[in-house]
Amino acid sequence: MKKFEEKTxxxxxxxxxxxxxxxxxxxxLPNGKEGKREIINHPGAVAVIAIxxxxxxxxxxxxxxxxxxxxxxxxxxxxxxGEEPELAAKRELEEETGYGCHExxxxxxxxxxxGFADEVIHLYVAKNLYEIEEKAELDEDEFVxxxxxxxxxxxxxxxxxxxxxxxxxxxVLWMKLNSGRA
Amino acid sequence: MKKFEEKTxxxxxxxxxxxxxxxxxxxxLPNGKEGKREIINHPGAVAVIAIxxxxxxxxxxxxxxxxxxxxxxxxxxxxxxGEEPELAAKRELEEETGYGCHExxxxxxxxxxxGFADEVIHLYVAKNLYEIEEKAELDEDEFVxxxxxxxxxxxxxxxxxxxxxxxxxxxVLWMKLNSGRA
Numbered sequence: 001m002k003k004f005e006e007k008t009x010x011x012x013x014x015x016x017x018x019x020x021x022x023x024x025x026x027x028x029l030p031n032g033k034e035g036k037r038e039i040i041n042h043p044g045a046v047a048v049i050a051i052x053x054x055x056x057x058x059x060x061x062x063x064x065x066x067x068x069x070x071x072x073x074x075x076x077x078x079x080x081x082g083e084e085p086e087l088a089a090k091r092e093l094e095e096e097t098g099y100g101c102h103e104x105x106x107x108x109x110x111x112x113x114x115g116f117a118d119e120v121i122h123l124y125v126a127k128n129l130y131e132i133e134e135k136a137e138l139d140e141d142e143f144v145x146x147x148x149x150x151x152x153x154x155x156x157x158x159x160x161x162x163x164x165x166x167x168x169x170x171x172v173l174w175m176k177l178n179s180g181r182a
Numbered sequence: 183m184k185k186f187e188e189k190t191x192x193x194x195x196x197x198x199x200x201x202x203x204x205x206x207x208x209x210x211l212p213n214g215k216e217g218k219r220e221i222i223n224h225p226g227a228v229a230v231i232a233i234x235x236x237x238x239x240x241x242x243x244x245x246x247x248x249x250x251x252x253x254x255x256x257x258x259x260x261x262x263x264g265e266e267p268e269l270a271a272k273r274e275l276e277e278e279t280g281y282g283c284h285e286x287x288x289x290x291x292x293x294x295x296x297g298f299a300d301e302v303i304h305l306y307v308a309k310n311l312y313e314i315e316e317k318a319e320l321d322e323d324e325f326v327x328x329x330x331x332x333x334x335x336x337x338x339x340x341x342x343x344x345x346x347x348x349x350x351x352x353x354v355l356w357m358k359l360n361s362g363r364a
Binding site for chain 1: 201202206209213217222224247260291295322345349351352
């Protein structure tokens with residue numbers, strides 16, 4: 001879909017980092033005027049709605065420096081270069097929770113901040129979980145603690161802003177809609 | 183919540199733009215090692231799940247340069263400096279759709295990309311809509327087209343990836359869960 005397309009006149013790279021990069025694009029707007037767009041490029045990510053055999057949602061708590069606080073999220077992580085999203089989803093689930101899954105299915109994808117970033121999250125649903133004997137290692141700068149909660153507990157966490165994250169807020173609604181099938 | 187807190191050793195500003203700014207923080211990790219965090223600061227935003235008197239969801243299509251495509255979203259926009267979120271939600275609804283509302287309520291807030299950005303979206307539900315006679319003006323670099331869709335149509339748009347945005351994906355599930363009360 002190219003409605004209201006903004007053609008790039010010039011693209012100026014500002015920063016290229018470990019995870020994100022920043023550029024400023026001069027664009028031609030649909031009305032013929034010029035504008036500027038500040039754009040973050042990100043490798044994309046996966047996230048997993050993992051349901052335990054008891055019907056609970058698997059969550060991880062971690063410190064988010066950007067927010068200067070800890071929040072509680074569904075397991076998620078960046079795509080490695082060239083990595084197939086479903087494999088990344090399984091990898092992140094194992095690394096962050098110690099769970100493998102016998103069943104995984106693609107749910108949907110969405111951009112997290114389309115106003116300034118190209119980050120897209122690919123969401124998976126994992127069921128039929130089992131504990132991995134030899135636990136996979138987290139990234140060296142990653143510290144998480146694991147919890148498993150019922151829908152009611154998850155809704156309380158939304159209320160208390162312990163769940164304070166778009167993909168996890170989505171997962172809580174999804175679980176509520178699909179709990180009969182979990 | 184400060185679990186696994188990462189203390190800032192040094193913060194290096196990289197870019198300060200019209201909407202976002204970028205800094206790189208050197209941090210002390212919980213294991214005593216040092217790490218780097220690339221962080222985008224954003225003023226925060228509001229978004230509105232607006233339900234027409236016919237029970238339809240109000241959506242806007244706009245070009246998102248970061249994604250290089252048009253997507254369909256619930257009405258949303260950045261907070262102006264010092265602006266009260268509920269007023270911002272009403273303002274964005276009016277500017278983007280030409281609708282005022284007699285009823286607006288706060289739903290919840292969430293971070294969109296906590297791994298690298300501090301952007302938080304405050305979500306509102308607007309009902310009892312009316313058409314404004316003198317339409318408010320969009321920002322000079324903003325071009326949107328309006329549509330009103332049923333839950334079924336919204337779900338098809340998710341399927342087709344026309345809805346490809348976290349807050350709007352959340353809104354579709356919310357509407358499905360609450361359609362009896364719309």
